[in-house]
Amino acid sequence: MTGTGGTGGSRERSAVDWLVSVAAEPDACRWEWERSPLGVVLLPAGRAWDVLIVPGVLGHATLDVLDRCLDRPGPVLAGRGDARVGFFVPPGTAAHWVGTGIRGVGLGAWIVVPRPGRAAGGVRWLVPPDGSGTLTDPARLELAMHEAAARGAT
Numbered sequence: 001m002t003g004t005g006g007t008g009g010s011r012e013r014s015a016v017d018w019l020v021s022v023a024a025e026p027d028a029c030r031w032e033w034e035r036s037p038l039g040v041v042l043l044p045a046g047r048a049w050d051v052l053i054v055p056g057v058l059g060h061a062t063l064d065v066l067d068r069c070l071d072r073p074g075p076v077l078a079g080r081g082d083a084r085v086g087f088f089v090p091p092g093t094a095a096h097w098v099g100t101g102i103r104g105v106g107l108g109a110w111i112v113v114p115r116p117g118r119a120a121g122g123v124r125w126l127v128p129p130d131g132s133g134t135l136t137d138p139a140r141l142e143l144a145m146h147e148a149a150a151r152g153a154t
Contacts, residue, residue: 014131015116022047039120046107049135050094051086053103059085061148063126066136074135076127085126086111093138
């Protein structure tokens with residue numbers, strides 16, 4: 001779950017390329033990942049993805065449900081000691097999402113992102129991006145959250 005699979009190096013490069021594609025200055029973003037002592041960059045949400053931030057217990061349980069019903073969910077971040085889990089979803093999702101305790105990060109907002117393959121600054125990948133642009137379908141995410149909550153993960 002935390003690995004990048006078979007061709008790790010090329011998959012990591014593809015993931016980095018995909019992530020920095022939204023940065024105003026992709027080369028500066030790459031430089032920051034390599035040189036910053038925190039090992040994170042701020043990337044704008046709302047262009048290639050939005051992020052739905054879920055409380056940690058529910059987020060981890062939701063990811064367990066998604067793992068059982070999908071070959072691979074979209075990228076998922078954990079932060080603040082796993083107190084929060086962020087699911088990457090299609091742009092525009094955050095503007096329409098309604099859910100108690102769930103924060104939508106979309107157009108006009110920024111997220112802290114570690115370089116794929118590394119944990120840094122209190123943020124780590126639970127499911128790193130694969131570089132293909134795969135995102136979690138919001139309808140599947142909602143169903144998985146309901147199932148996780150019904151099992152008592154609140």
